[in-house]
Amino acid sequence: MASISARRLAKELHEIQTEGCPVGINLLQADDFAAWQFTIEVMGESLYQGEVFTLLFRFDKHYPISSPAVQFVVTDGKTSPVHPHVYSNGHICASILGNEWSPVLSVIAVCLTLQSMLASCKKKERPPDNDRYVRHAPDNPKKTQFHYDGNSP
Amino acid sequence: MASYNYVDPTNSNLVCCICRTPFLDPVSTLTCGHTFCRACIVEALQHSSQCPVDRLPLTLEEVVSANSIVRSLVDELVVECPSPECPHTCQRQLLAGHLRDSCSYAEVPCPTGECDQLIPRKDMESHRCGHTLITCHECGTQLSSEDFKDHEAECLPVSLVCDFCSAEYSRDLQSSHAETCSEAIISCVHASNGCSWKGKRRSFTPKHIPSCPYEAIKGFLSLHESKMADLREENLGLRNKIDALQGHLQNATRDLHAAKTALGPWYTQSLAHSIVERSPHVQQRVTSSTPHVTESTVSSPAPSTSADTPDIFAPYFPEDESFSAQASPEQLSSFSWRPLHGTSSNISQAWDPASLTSRPVAQNNIAPLDLSTTLEGSLSGLRQSVVSLSASMDSFGRRNEIALTNEALRVNEEIRSLRANIHGLRMQVHAIMMDRNAQVTGRMQEMPSVDGPWTASSRFIPGGPPVPSITKL
Numbered sequence: 348m349a350s351i352s353a354r355r356l357a358k359e360l361h362e363i364q365t366e367g368c369p370v371g372i373n374l375l376q377a378d379d380f381a382a383w384q385f386t387i388e389v390m391g392e393s394l395y396q397g398e399v400f401t402l403l404f405r406f407d408k409h410y411p412i413s414s415p416a417v418q419f420v421v422t423d424g425k426t427s428p429v430h431p432h433v434y435s436n437g438h439i440c441a442s443i444l445g446n447e448w449s450p451v452l453s454v455i456a457v458c459l460t461l462q463s464m465l466a467s468c469k470k471k472e473r474p475p476d477n478d479r480y481v482r483h484a485p486d487n488p489k490k491t492q493f494h495y496d497g498n499s500p
Numbered sequence: 501m502a503s504y505n506y507v508d509p510t511n512s513n514l515v516c517c518i519c520r521t522p523f524l525d526p527v528s529t530l531t532c533g534h535t536f537c538r539a540c541i542v543e544a545l546q547h548s549s550q551c552p553v554d555r556l557p558l559t560l561e562e563v564v565s566a567n568s569i570v571r572s573l574v575d576e577l578v579v580e581c582p583s584p585e586c587p588h589t590c591q592r593q594l595l596a597g598h599l600r601d602s603c604s605y606a607e608v609p610c611p612t613g614e615c616d617q618l619i620p621r622k623d624m625e626s627h628r629c630g631h632t633l634i635t636c637h638e639c640g641t642q643l644s645s646e647d648f649k650d651h652e653a654e655c656l657p658v659s660l661v662c663d664f665c666s667a668e669y670s671r672d673l674q675s676s677h678a679e680t681c682s683e684a685i686i687s688c689v690h691a692s693n694g695c696s697w698k699g700k701r702r703s704f705t706p707k708h709i710p711s712c713p714y715e716a717i718k719g720f721l722s723l724h725e726s727k728m729a730d731l732r733e734e735n736l737g738l739r740n741k742i743d744a745l746q747g748h749l750q751n752a753t754r755d756l757h758a759a760k761t762a763l764g765p766w767y768t769q770s771l772a773h774s775i776v777e778r779s780p781h782v783q784q785r786v787t788s789s790t791p792h793v794t795e796s797t798v799s800s801p802a803p804s805t806s807a808d809t810p811d812i813f814a815p816y817f818p819e820d821e822s823f824s825a826q827a828s829p830e831q832l833s834s835f836s837w838r839p840l841h842g843t844s845s846n847i848s849q850a851w852d853p854a855s856l857t858s859r860p861v862a863q864n865n866i867a868p869l870d871l872s873t874t875l876e877g878s879l880s881g882l883r884q885s886v887v888s889l890s891a892s893m894d895s896f897g898r899r900n901e902i903a904l905t906n907e908a909l910r911v912n913e914e915i916r917s918l919r920a921n922i923h924g925l926r927m928q929v930h931a932i933m934m935d936r937n938a939q940v941t942g943r944m945q946e947m948p949s950v951d952g953p954w955t956a957s958s959r960f961i962p963g964g965p966p967v968p969s970i971t972k973l
């Protein structure tokens with residue numbers, strides 16, 4: 348008997364495979380229901396023209412009730428985008444991955460939100476506390492209690 | 501049953517947005533009207549007390565079972581049987597029954613209950629409990645049923661010695677020897693009737709039979725026995741019949757009780773008893789009440805009082821006014837009372853709608869609840885009252901409307917005259933202002949218009965910063 352999270356992810360994967368991903372987002376790897384990878388690039392005019400990033404989703408057995416752990420991959424020569432809400436270790440400070448997560452959202456919905464977060468960036472810079480955070484950051488970004496300040500997109 | 505395979509693509513309105521499958525035991529929120537599976541929303545609320553769709557605060561108390569239409573829509577979705585080989589499809593709500601009762605691939609527990617294996621229903625006939633122990637009659641060893649078949653062939657009969665005649669015989673002849681051994685101790689064939697003889701088989705027929713007292717009345721005894729058997733059978737049939745009748749009686753009692761409750765004040769215990777006693781007094785009452793009962797039931801559609809039954813029901817309805825007054829005082833206390841004399845024609849005459857509309861003063865008179873007629877009579881009376889009441893409501897509404905229109909016309913007129921007055925005043929004020937302005941500008945010619953920029957700044961409110969185009973992440 349498959350768990351709720353596996354059944355829901357199977358459903359999402361089926362939809363991705365039959366209907367395809369939105370423009371700029373591609374499924375890289377989804378071999379199991381524990382971790383998926385997507386490539387993400389910003390289409391049209393933006394500060395990240397021509398850059399392709401890799402997103403890693405990790406799911407626990409409570410998905411979709413609890414949010415997936417999402418981060419940019421920064422190994423194998425891959426980098427995280429330089430953005431005021433993205434740390435250099437790939438962790439993302441976004442409220443929909445934390446306290447504003449809703450089971451109604453999906454993997455693709457998260458991808459689209461992050462894509463639009465990059466597209467709307469005005470200035471390429473790291474978060475002000477980047478160095479301090481990266482030194483002590485846990486492996487799983489969900490263990491971090493981010494403070495979502497008012498101007499966070 | 502946690503997951504189903506749906507045959508057709510499901511309408512997206514019937515899909516839970518948490519698990520993305522058609523609703524299971526759907527529930528809706530009272531606050532925002534969203535629908536989820538019960539299990540899904542319960543789990544989501546444990547995580548965060550808000551509606552997953554709109555993030556409005558939500559608690560478990562505000563979640564109720566969904567509309568029955570939604571429930572039946574998802575219950576009627578066609579699903580496949582989960583058994584891999586079974587081609588059966590049926591409505592979702594019927595699947596449990598299919599698996600329980602008819603699916604030949606469904607795994608069911610061992611019917612004997614002797615093992616806890618699950619066996620596909622189609623293999624039920626051939627199922628042998630692997631570890632049920634069977635005792636071999638020949639050698640007394642205990643074996644599992646699987647091994648027993650082989651053992652039966654192998655097991656060799658062992659020879660035994662008879663206790664009575666000391667003859668040797670093989671085990672499979674044990675029972676036949678016991679029946680024939682002439683030395684064995686047996687009791688008389690009439691032992692069941694009381695013969696206490698016991699002895700060796702060989703002496704039974706030649707010695708005991710001639711002297712057995714029961715042998716003589718053998719014919720009578722067998723006759724007696726067959727008669728007893730017949731009686732016993734008859735007795736059993738009668739007992740069954742009594743049981744059935746008792747059931748009927750119980751039903752009848754329940755029905756009677758329900759009828760009693762439904763009749764309310766029209767049912768009186770004492771009259772119910774007197775009809776059972778069939779006293780002459782009741783008979784008299786019956787005949788006296790018959791005419792108006794039949795009269796009032798003519799228009800009644802209720803089948804319970806056809807024309808031939810009033811003599812049964814009439815006594816149930818008392819004629820004394822005091823009883824009816826106490827029957828439901830709170831319902832009736834607001835109306836003025838006027839006794840009626842029990843015929844529906846009487847009621848309809850008094851409550852002719854035409855006379856009512858012309859004489860609205862009579863509106864407070866409501867037909868009294870008259871217990872001297874049948875229930876149907878009173879009901880038809882009440883029905884007529886309602887008809888006339890609605891008619892007078894109608895006319896009242898019409899009169900009201902006319903009065904309202906008149907009043908509105910009058911008020912309109914008044915407003916118009918007031919408006920004219922205000923206009924006159926405004927003209928005068930304007931003239932005065934013009935006068936004063938002329939004086940002021942005459943005095944302060946060099947100063948620019950004072951009130952120009954003041955009005956402009958007060959009227960224009962600068963727009964706030966543009967709303968961010970990206971939704972908050």
Ligand SMILES: [Zn+2]
Nearest residue numbers: 532534551554
């Ligand atoms: Zn809602």
Ligand SMILES: [Zn+2]
Nearest residue numbers: 516519537540
């Ligand atoms: Zn659900």
Ligand SMILES: [Zn+2]
Nearest residue numbers: 581586588603
């Ligand atoms: Zn089946």
Ligand SMILES: [Zn+2]
Nearest residue numbers: 610615628629
């Ligand atoms: Zn068994």
Ligand SMILES: [Zn+2]
Nearest residue numbers: 636638639655
């Ligand atoms: Zn044996």
Ligand SMILES: [Zn+2]
Nearest residue numbers: 662664665681
């Ligand atoms: Zn013998």
Ligand SMILES: [Zn+2]
Nearest residue numbers: 688695697712
């Ligand atoms: Zn005898």
